Amino acid sequence: MIGLSKDTDSDEIPVNVISENETETSFSSKEYDSPENNAEELLKLLDLEKQKSSDYEEKLKHVLADFQNLNRKTQSDIQNGVNTKIDEFILDFLKIYDDFVRAKEVFSQSKINSDGLDSILRNMDSLLKKYNVITIDALGEIFNPNFHEAISIITDSNLDDNTITKEIRKGYISHGRVIRPTLVEISKKG
Numbered sequence: 328m329i330g331l332s333k334d335t336d337s338d339e340i341p342v343n344v345i346s347e348n349e350t351e352t353s354f355s356s357k358e359y360d361s362p363e364n365n366a367e368e369l370l371k372l373l374d375l376e377k378q379k380s381s382d383y384e385e386k387l388k389h390v391l392a393d394f395q396n397l398n399r400k401t402q403s404d405i406q407n408g409v410n411t412k413i414d415e416f417i418l419d420f421l422k423i424y425d426d427f428v429r430a431k432e433v434f435s436q437s438k439i440n441s442d443g444l445d446s447i448l449r450n451m452d453s454l455l456k457k458y459n460v461i462t463i464d465a466l467g468e469i470f471n472p473n474f475h476e477a478i479s480i481i482t483d484s485n486l487d488d489n490t491i492t493k494e495i496r497k498g499y500i501s502h503g504r505v506i507r508p509t510l511v512e513i514s515k516k517g
Contacts, residue, residue: 410501413458413501414501417458417499420451420455421507425497427448427451430444460506461500462498462499463475463498463499463500465511466492467490467491468491469487470489470490470513474498474500474505475498475508476498476509476510476511477512478495478512479493479495479513480514481513481514481515482514483516487516488514489513491509491511491512491513492511492512492514493511495510498510
């Protein structure tokens, strides 16, 4: 064992050396809890972990609900986008369809055979039906601004106000929405 120099005028630094047989008592020894204290502490930890688990489960439920809502909204947006494009196409198609109907009327008035034209119109009608495009029947009905657009008014004391007396252009509904209102003539009492 190395000793300390008793001479204080020495340049040596005093050193304490601990032998292998000695133990340092500066470390605090942990007092061991009783089994009851350990059980209580473990129960507290278990309750804490249960609470954390419950919180995570709740967060997971919210995230799942948000995901399902987002999925439904995305599907709805996609369907609405598809329906909008179909409606745009149908509106363009209806312009051509109207031309064929007018051509048939002219052929019928001129007593020209319109069998080929009738066949084309039946095919067009089946195409409209395939895509759930429904005509708005207006003749004799009461004017409804959701389905009809009045462009002229006649005076007739025999009819109720706002009775549709003439369809000028057919209207159509697609996917439950009016894509083109019926152009009509309505009556007013004189």
